[in-house]
Amino acid sequence: MSLPIVRTVHALRTLVTRWRRAGETIAVVPTMGALHEGHLSLVSAALARADRVIVTLFVNPKQFNSAADLAAYPRTEEEDAAKLAPLGADVLFAPDGEEMYAPGFSTTVSVSGVSEGLCGGHRPGHFDGVATVVTKLLLQSGADFACFGEKDFQQLHVVRRLARDLDIPVEIIGCPTVREGDGLALSSRNVRLSDSQREIAPRLAEILFDAAARLAAGAEADATLAASRSALMNDGFDMIEYLELRDETTLAPVGRLTRPARLLAAAWLGDIRLIDNVAVSP
Incomplete structure (x- = not known):
C-alpha cells in the first residue's frame, strides 16, 4: 500500500475539509524527512490520538545556520514514504520551497524567552526559522494535535509557547526520546x-x-x-x-x-x- 503524497496547501486543505465534515480529528507530525524510529514513534503517538494523521516533510532552509549543513541534510522522500505506509498515516505533505515561502515572503515568527540560550544561543535565528515553519504547518493542517520529540526539548518549549501565544487551537504532544541500544539518541x-x-x-x-x-x-x-x-x-x-x-x-x-x-x-x-x-x- 502506497502513502498518498500532496505537495500544495490547497490539496492538503481539501483533504482536511473532507475529514472535518466527517467529524474526524486530525494530528500532524512535522518532520524534515530522513525518518528513523524516533519519527515513527511520533506517528504512532499521533495515530493513538486522532482519526487522521498528516506527516509533513520539508527541509526548512530558515532553521539552518550553515549552508553546508543544509546541503548535507539527507533527502530520502521515497524511503520515508515507504516507512510510513505500513503504520497507517493518511497522507504525506511534502511541499517544495516555493510552496512554503512564496516569492516576496517576508514574515517571521519569533518566540523570546524559551528560545534564548542553549541551542538558541549558539544558532542565531534557528528558532525563528523553526517557529515560522511550524506556525505555517499548524495553520495549514488545522490539526487538533501535533507531536514533537522531547529530544529537541527547547524546540518543544518554543512550539508550545507559539501555539499558546498565537491562540492556535492545537494540543502540542511531547513524546519520549527514542534511543539506540547503547543509549545514543536517534538523530x-x-x-x-x-x-x-x-x-x-x-x-x-x-x-x-x-x-x-x-x-x-x-x-x-x-x-x-x-x-x-x-x-x-x-x-x-x-x-x-x-x-x-x-x-x-x-x-x-x-x-x-x-x-x-x-x-x-x-x-x-x-x-x-x-x-x-x-x-x-x-
Missing part, C-alpha cells in the same frame, strides 16, 4: 558519524544520565556539571557547546535542584553536532 545526523565517532557518541547519554542520578542524590550542581563537561572532553568529544541544568517547565537556569529539571547538552564530534537531554527529579 538523522547519526548516519554521518564515522566508526570511531559512533563508538564515542553514546557517552553523551551515559554522562548525562550519570550526572542526573548524582544531582537527584543531592550532589552540588556546578561541580557535577563541570565534572560532566570534563568527562565528555576526556572521552573524545571535540567541543561542548553547552551542558546546563534548566527548569523543566520554564527552561530557566537552575542552580539548586528543588523541582523537576532537565539536564541538556550539545557537543560536537568532528563536524557533527549531537544534542540530548535527560529529566532530573529532586
